[in-house]
Amino acid sequence: MNTKPHIHIVxxxxxxxxxxxxxxxxxxxxxxxxLILYSFEPMLMNDPHYSDRHWNFIKESLIDLxxxxxxxxxxxxxxxxxxxxxxxxLLSNYKINAVxxxxxxxxxxxxxxxxxxxxxxxxNLITWHENINNGVTRGLENRENWTELCNAFYExxxxxxxxxxxxxxxxxxxxxxxxxxxxxxxxxxxxAPFQKGGRTMGLKYLKSFFNHRYSNYMFNISKxxxxxxxxxxxxxxxxxxxxxxxxxxxxxxxxxxxxxxxKALEAFMSRLRWQAHFVQKFEMEHTMExxxxxxxxxxxxxRISKIYKDAWETGTTGYPLVDACMRCLNETxxxxxxxxxxxxxxxxxxxxxxxxxxxxxxxxxxxxxEPGIHFPxxxxxxxxxxxxMLRIYNPIKNSLEHDPEAKxxxxxxxxxxxxxxxxxxxxxxxxxxxxxxxxxxxxxxxxHPIVELEATRKKAGDTLWKLRKxxxxxxxxxxxxxxxxxxxxxxxx
Ligand SMILES: Cc1cc2nc3c(=O)[nH]c(=O)nc-3n(C[C@H](O)[C@H](O)[C@H](O)COP(=O)(O)OP(=O)(O)OC[C@H]3O[C@@H](n4cnc5c(N)ncnc54)[C@H](O)[C@@H]3O)c2cc1C
Numbered sequence: 502m503n504t505k506p507h508i509h510i511v512x513x514x515x516x517x518x519x520x521x522x523x524x525x526x527x528x529x530x531x532x533x534x535x536l537i538l539y540s541f542e543p544m545l546m547n548d549p550h551y552s553d554r555h556w557n558f559i560k561e562s563l564i565d566l567x568x569x570x571x572x573x574x575x576x577x578x579x580x581x582x583x584x585x586x587x588x589x590x591l592l593s594n595y596k597i598n599a600v601x602x603x604x605x606x607x608x609x610x611x612x613x614x615x616x617x618x619x620x621x622x623x624x625n626l627i628t629w630h631e632n633i634n635n636g637v638t639r640g641l642e643n644r645e646n647w648t649e650l651c652n653a654f655y656e657x658x659x660x661x662x663x664x665x666x667x668x669x670x671x672x673x674x675x676x677x678x679x680x681x682x683x684x685x686x687x688x689x690x691x692x693a694p695f696q697k698g699g700r701t702m703g704l705k706y707l708k709s710f711f712n713h714r715y716s717n718y719m720f721n722i723s724k725x726x727x728x729x730x731x732x733x734x735x736x737x738x739x740x741x742x743x744x745x746x747x748x749x750x751x752x753x754x755x756x757x758x759x760x761x762x763x764k765a766l767e768a769f770m771s772r773l774r775w776q777a778h779f780v781q782k783f784e785m786e787h788t789m790e791x792x793x794x795x796x797x798x799x800x801x802x803x804r805i806s807k808i809y810k811d812a813w814e815t816g817t818t819g820y821p822l823v824d825a826c827m828r829c830l831n832e833t834x835x836x837x838x839x840x841x842x843x844x845x846x847x848x849x850x851x852x853x854x855x856x857x858x859x860x861x862x863x864x865x866x867x868x869x870x871e872p873g874i875h876f877p878x879x880x881x882x883x884x885x886x887x888x889x890m891l892r893i894y895n896p897i898k899n900s901l902e903h904d905p906e907a908k909x910x911x912x913x914x915x916x917x918x919x920x921x922x923x924x925x926x927x928x929x930x931x932x933x934x935x936x937x938x939x940x941x942x943x944x945x946x947x948x949h950p951i952v953e954l955e956a957t958r959k960k961a962g963d964t965l966w967k968l969r970k971x972x973x974x975x976x977x978x979x980x981x982x983x984x985x986x987x988x989x990x991x992x993x994x
Contacts, residue, residue, distance in 0.1 A: 505596040506534065508670065512584070512602040513539045513577065514611075516634055516742035517562040518700050519569055521659035523632035528601040529664050536591070536670045536678075537570075539563055541581040541685050544610055550872075552865035554834055555741075557689040558698035562743055564687055565699025575669035580682040584614065585621050590681050597627050603634035603742075606784040606873045609791075635739075635746040636777040637784055637873070643984050644781070651777055659748040695834045695868050696737055703738030707749060710735070711756055718765040725826065726909040728837035733769065736869035737834075739776065746773050780873030782985055789876045791857065793885040794981060797974030801885070801964075809852040812951050813844070814862050816914070819950035821926060822900035823847045825913035832913075834868030839903070841867075842882045843894040849883035850893045850961035851952050856883035884965045887978035888985075891965055893958050900926050916947045 511528045517539075519525060528535050541559075545551060567576040580587055591597060600622060605611055622629040631639075636654040641647060670678075696702070710733040721731035738744040750773050757766045786794050793799060812818045816827035826840045836844070841863075848859050856879045863879070864870045884891040904910055907925035911918040917925045920939055924931050928943060929950050936942055943949055968974055 505594065507596045507598055508536050509533045509598055510588070510591070510600045511535055511537045512600050513537060514602055514605050514742075515607075515740065516603045517559065517566060517698075518743050518745065519566065519662040520700075521745040521748045522603075522662070522742075523634065523660060524601040524603050524630070525662060526660040527630060527632055528599070529662075529668060531599070532665065532668070533598065534670060535664070535668055536595075536675070537566075537575070537577045538587065538591075539577050539579050540584050540587050541579075542584055542614070543581070544583070544614060548608070548610055549861045550608060550864040550870065554693070554695050554865075554868055555870060557693065558695070558737060558741060558868060560685070560687045560689050561698030561702075562700070562741055565701050565743075569700070570669070573664060573669050574667075574671050576672055576675055578670075578675050578678055578682075579685060579687065580679075581685040582683055584618055587682070588621070588625075588627070591678070592625065594678060594681070597625075599628040599630060601630045601632060604631040604637070604639050605634075606637055606780050608872050609787075612787065634742070635780065637780045639784060641781070641785060644987050647781065648987050651774070655747055655750050655774075657747075659745060659751060694832060696734065698737070698741065698743065700738070700743040703735060703743040706734050706738065707744065707752065711752060715765050715769060716762045718762075719768050722768075722837065723839040724903045724909075725822070725829070725837060725840045726904060726912075728839075729835065732837055734835070736871075740869040740871040746776055749773060776871075776874065778987075779877050780871070782877050783873035785984065789880065790872065793856075793880050793883075794877070795885060795887040795974060795977040797887060797971055797977045798885040798968065800971075800973075801968060803853050803855045805854060805858055806852070809848075809854060809951065810858055812948070813848050813852060813854075813859075817948050818847070818852075819929065819948040820847065820896045820954075821907070821910045821914055821917055821928065822896045822904065825904075825910045828913045829909070830863075830866045834866060836867075839894075839899070841878070842892070843896060843899055845879055845882035846892065846894040847896060851954060851957040853957065853961060856880060856885065884961075886981065887969060887974045888981050891962070891969070893962055895954065895958070897927060897954065914947070916941075 509528045509531060511525050516522050516524060525537070541556065546556065563577055563579050570576050588597065588600070605615065619629060633654070636651045638647065638650055714731055715733070717731040721727035735744060735749065739746055750770060753766050753770050757763055760766055783789055813827060816824035816831070818824055823844055826836055826844050830836045845856065845859060848854050849856050860876070860879060864875055880886055881889050900907070900910060907922045910925050917928060920928060920941065928947055931941070931943065
């Protein structure tokens with residue numbers, strides 16, 4: 502007879518929160534005792550898309566979760582191991598009836614891991630419940646009813662975390678379990694220049710955004726410097742699940758009723774909905790991780806240049822705005838939308854490099870790396886969907902327009918800080934004499950432009966426009982539109 506105590510497990514993945522967490526809510530609803538688990542899985546920790554800044558954000562999120570669980574005399578069991586090995590070990594301590602997690606729209610390795618885990622659960626008579634996260638629906642053939650599904654999801658109230666007394670495994674239970682596992686060190690460097698992980702921090706960003714920062718949202722959204730404070734900066738908290746999109750959406754909706762800046766809130770809420778839109782696209786087109794969604798573009802062959810790639814990654818291309826963006830991203834983990842699009846455009850159009858060569862550097866650097874946005878956006882900005890406008894950003898035009906005093910450039914490319922503003926935008930316009938005046942030598946203090954802007958823009962534009970007339974590209978574009986066009990009913994803001 503099996504005398505082991507019965508439990509359900511909640512396996513946290515990219516949903517590091519207690520509130521509005523469907524997996525936790527549904528597990529608690531059963532009335533069974535619950536163990537909340539997070540595992541640092543070696544297969545993900547070794548995956549080139551991830552970097553320490555992500556793992557540290559997760560560690561900070563888990564510490565915050567444990568603080569929130571203290572009043573319930575519980576905590577998350579945090580281990581470092583393959584998930585099957587963890588559950589296998591737990592099976593020798595407990596009778597596990599079910600595992601609850603969210604449906605992960607992840608990369609190939611998480612998809613493969615989930616398939617193996619599903620088989621493991623079946624073999625061990627464990628029911629694995631995968632729960633909806635942020636309104637993304639699995640198994641859709643097209644988007645015919647997606648807007649309604651999504652509206653219905655966002656209109657329901659966020660789910661409250663209300664465990665019954667002693668429903669969560671106690672601190673003592675979990676500390677006893679910890680003896681069986683390899684435990685990660687959760688300490689992180691508090692001086693690291695990144696946004697700190699955890700719901701408490703996420704709520705602070707949200708509060709300050711809704712208190713005052715959002716009023717200039719639309720004025721500053723494209724400006725590399727000012728967007729850093731006028732945009733919400735909640736993306737890492739959404740990507741790692743410290744905040745749910747639904748709860749943020751509800752707050753914005755309520756604020757809108759009394760706000761003087763309704764347009765700003767509407768623009769913000771639309772972007773919240775784009776989050777689910779992009780993730781849904783990736784959910785339905787998982788091959789986008791490696792290949793362009795439009796198969797017609799697979800015939801586009803670009804020669805990989807290590808020199809170009811290194812210069813781009815390190816911010817030494819000789820184009821000040823591109824270099825400032827890349828250095829700022831490497832240092833802080835954040836760039837606003839337009840600058841993300843601009844650096845990808847420069848890489849794929851002017852440097853004529855395959856978007857696939859940009860994926861891991863960017864995913865490692867973006868603190869908010871969300872596969873469901875990352876891969877579709879990369880392909881969109883590279884002009885390889887066939888369904889979106891082809892945009893080739895001019896870095897000079899953009900720096901003059903969005904960083905007119907070159908403040909952002911001078912901050913992140915300090916070798917240009919002493920130049921007059923026009924030269925900080927275009928140092929290569931300086932004559933020999935002018936360089937002497939500024940005690941500055943192009944090619945020594947700062948690189949010559951790595952490519953010629955106009956010629957490379959033209960070559961990229963001509964090639965891509967020509968390809969867009971290709972039969973296979975057109976057929977594929979039609980297929981994409983049939984599968985992903987939303988019906989006429991729009992999102993409710
Ligand atoms: C090449 C490229 C890669 C990107 N990779 C990511 C990524 O890995 N993770 C990520 O969260 N965003 C990504 N974005 C989208 C966007 O740039 C960021 O969401 C935004 O800059 C985050 O800043 P914020 O939180 O201040 O945004 P806000 O403007 O305050 O928007 C609020 C939230 O809405 C969502 N959102 C905003 N813009 C978009 C968008 N264009 N598409 C989808 N959702 C959006 C995000 O969840 C964001 O946190 C990418 C954009 C590009 C061009």
